[in-house]
Amino acid sequence: MKKKVAPLTDLPQEFSFIHRHFAGLAGPAALGLKDDAAVFTPPAGKELVIAADAMVENVHFLPDDPPETIGRKLLRCNLSDLAAMGATPEGWLLTLARPPGLDDNWFEAFCGGLKADQEYFGLSLLGGDTTSTRGPLVLSLTILGSVMQGQAIRRSGARAGDGLWVTGTIGDGALGLRALQGTLSDPSGYLANRYRLPQPRIGLSLYGLASAAMDVSDGLLQDAGHLARENGLTLTITASMVPRSKAALACGPEWLETCLTGGDDYEILFAVPPAHEEMLEHAGILETPHGAVPVSRIGRFEEGNAGVTVIDGQGERLSFAKGGWSHL
Amino acid sequence: MKKKVAPLTDLPQEFSFIHRHFAGLAGPAALGLKDDAAVFTPPAGKELVIAADAMVENVHFLPDDPPETIGRKLLRCNLSDLAAMGATPEGWLLTLARPPGLDDNWFEAFCGGLKADQEYFGLSLLGGDTTSTRGPLVLSLTILGSVMQGQAIRRSGARAGDGLWVTGTIGDGALGLRALQGTLSDPSGYLANRYRLPQPRIGLSLYGLASAAMDVSDGLLQDAGHLARENGLTLTITASMVPRSKAALACGPEWLETCLTGGDDYEILFAVPPAHEEMLEHAGILETPHGAVPVSRIGRFEEGNAGVTVIDGQGERLSFAKGGWSHL
Numbered sequence: 001m002k003k004k005v006a007p008l009t010d011l012p013q014e015f016s017f018i019h020r021h022f023a024g025l026a027g028p029a030a031l032g033l034k035d036d037a038a039v040f041t042p043p044a045g046k047e048l049v050i051a052a053d054a055m056v057e058n059v060h061f062l063p064d065d066p067p068e069t070i071g072r073k074l075l076r077c078n079l080s081d082l083a084a085m086g087a088t089p090e091g092w093l094l095t096l097a098r099p100p101g102l103d104d105n106w107f108e109a110f111c112g113g114l115k116a117d118q119e120y121f122g123l124s125l126l127g128g129d130t131t132s133t134r135g136p137l138v139l140s141l142t143i144l145g146s147v148m149q150g151q152a153i154r155r156s157g158a159r160a161g162d163g164l165w166v167t168g169t170i171g172d173g174a175l176g177l178r179a180l181q182g183t184l185s186d187p188s189g190y191l192a193n194r195y196r197l198p199q200p201r202i203g204l205s206l207y208g209l210a211s212a213a214m215d216v217s218d219g220l221l222q223d224a225g226h227l228a229r230e231n232g233l234t235l236t237i238t239a240s241m242v243p244r245s246k247a248a249l250a251c252g253p254e255w256l257e258t259c260l261t262g263g264d265d266y267e268i269l270f271a272v273p274p275a276h277e278e279m280l281e282h283a284g285i286l287e288t289p290h291g292a293v294p295v296s297r298i299g300r301f302e303e304g305n306a307g308v309t310v311i312d313g314q315g316e317r318l319s320f321a322k323g324g325w326s327h328l
Numbered sequence: 329m330k331k332k333v334a335p336l337t338d339l340p341q342e343f344s345f346i347h348r349h350f351a352g353l354a355g356p357a358a359l360g361l362k363d364d365a366a367v368f369t370p371p372a373g374k375e376l377v378i379a380a381d382a383m384v385e386n387v388h389f390l391p392d393d394p395p396e397t398i399g400r401k402l403l404r405c406n407l408s409d410l411a412a413m414g415a416t417p418e419g420w421l422l423t424l425a426r427p428p429g430l431d432d433n434w435f436e437a438f439c440g441g442l443k444a445d446q447e448y449f450g451l452s453l454l455g456g457d458t459t460s461t462r463g464p465l466v467l468s469l470t471i472l473g474s475v476m477q478g479q480a481i482r483r484s485g486a487r488a489g490d491g492l493w494v495t496g497t498i499g500d501g502a503l504g505l506r507a508l509q510g511t512l513s514d515p516s517g518y519l520a521n522r523y524r525l526p527q528p529r530i531g532l533s534l535y536g537l538a539s540a541a542m543d544v545s546d547g548l549l550q551d552a553g554h555l556a557r558e559n560g561l562t563l564t565i566t567a568s569m570v571p572r573s574k575a576a577l578a579c580g581p582e583w584l585e586t587c588l589t590g591g592d593d594y595e596i597l598f599a600v601p602p603a604h605e606e607m608l609e610h611a612g613i614l615e616t617p618h619g620a621v622p623v624s625r626i627g628r629f630e631e632g633n634a635g636v637t638v639i640d641g642q643g644e645r646l647s648f649a650k651g652g653w654s655h656l
Contacts, residue, residue, distance in 0.1 A: 152367045
């Protein structure tokens with residue numbers, strides 16, 4: 001614990017740090033980051049959707065990841081939670097425990113990345129806190145979004161017979177981590193980029209289409225297991241139907257398990273009643289304000305309570321040693 | 329980074345940890361802590377007040393502090409931010425980066441303290457995240473409160489001539505820290521308890537009374553400096569008028585500077601226009617749902633932009649080497 005010797009009229013180090021780096025991110029509700037709290041007027045007739053996620057150096061990102069992607073990744077992970085609920089981003093708060101080694105240049109790049117992303121996704125900083133630590137960098141981000149009353153998509157709501165669908169491609173993030181760790185070749189850098197900068201599926205119009213949804217962050221099979229359990233149903237997934245990028249397929253068939261069980265996808269997994277499936281199958285995409293997102297059916301919900309079964313194209317059951325990420 | 333080997337139908341360790349310790353704290357908006365985000369319906373006609381604070385082991389609390397007070401302290405620090413704005417608590421989110429040494433018993437006590445406090449202050453857990461770290465325990469808490477439209481009390485709004493008032497007593501927390509560090513005697517344990525369990529002044533009816541307010545967390549003089557600067561005014565504080573507890577006074581006059589510049593007070597510092605001061609002077613308290621809170625005038629706002637001046641009872645200027653806490 002340190003005290004700073006400073007004349008009473010000076011701005012202490014903590015406040016000048018916040019002003020220097022974060023004031024440019026603050027929206028009107030943040031009151032210039034100078035008050036004890038932000039005052040946020042919720043959009044009329046809407047419910048708020050709120051989530052918080054933390055990231056720790058060496059657990060969720062690598063110490064030599066570019067600082068401009070570290071903040072963006074955390075923001076995008078939280079945006080992915082909003083996307084899964086069908087919510088529109090409104091604002092975010094950030095706390096950071098800062099180790100001695102990170103200098104002003106690092107934070108300038110870190111905040112620059114966040115600024116680009118908050119403009120792109122249409123939200124602004126509401127508040128936060130900075131503190132020192134002798135341990136690794138710890139970032140914690142709380143995100144606020146809004147959704148029309150009663151239109152939030154939940155994890156529960158799927159019925160037997162509903163199809164299981166997923167956005168984008170699965171496995172790129174997990175393979176990108178292996179590439180950055182040097183155990184996998186990634187000539188184009190596509191996989192590493194997918195690990196560092198996931199694409200949250202903000203603006204998917206799931207209301208009226210999906211009966212349940214969640215984001216895939218801890219590995220497809222583990223997260224599908226949550227969906228199965230929350231709905232008291234069995235899920236059968238056909239491995240060959242799980243969409244993989246060209247770069248992921250180029251890694252070879254021995255990486256299938258990593259794709260299905262690795263984390264860091266930040267795609268949306270959702271249940272679709274049969275009545276809506278033909279249209280979706282035909283379109284193959286869902287439109288969002290940020291462009292069209294490919295969608296693929298990968299399985300189906302069935303009666304029972306047997307978790308997730310993975311089969312190959314011939315209907316043979318596949319088994320895997322690893323279930324997915326746990327951050328503990 | 330570790331992967332857990334687990335059958336696909338098992339709950340991973342992270343989820344059972346959350347269920348075991350945190351499910352009992354979750355309110356209806358938290359959706360059982362099972363969805364990607366909470367869905368919170370803002371009270372009609374009210375604005376939301378939102379703040380986030382982080383606490384790091386060895387910076388904001390001591391490793392041998394009782395676990396039941398550590399969580400409560402963080403919650404209370406955030407509640408103090410709501411109190412300063414005149415807001416009513418609604419809910420909170422918690423992220424924690426958990427070092428290997430903390431076991432289930434530790435978290436049971438930690439959550440037990442939080443449960444008692446959330447019931448007392450009338451709010452419930454909305455969501456959060458847990459992760460592992462090899463560094464110190466890092467806790468980050470986001471709090472949501474509500475206030476009638478336009479009735480949030482800001483740091484700005486004071487005018488020259490307004491009195492500077494403060495709730496409770498100043499310096500107990502800073503002295504309590506010294507007592508726990510063994511550099512000060514605290515025979516009754518009163519000061520240590522004030523350090524570990526600050527009393528947030530929730531329910532102070534400041535609207536219509538105070539022209540500006542903030543909570544005192546980084547030391548009275550530093551925080552008074554913020555109020556002076558935010559209002560473009562000079563503040564003169566009379567040291568002898570700053571209320572100190574019996575236990576603080578018993579430490580002796582040499583601890584005055586620690587009381588005025590040490591942190592961890594979590595009292596409310598507020599500006600009162602002269603027209604309201606006589607009534608307040610006469611009452612000496614403000615009522616809250618949690619009991620009467622003593623209030624004391626300690627200074628006055630004046631024209632100018634000279635920060636904070638501290639004088640003794642004879643009007644002589646006092647000077648201090650240290651301005652207050654910075655957490656960086």
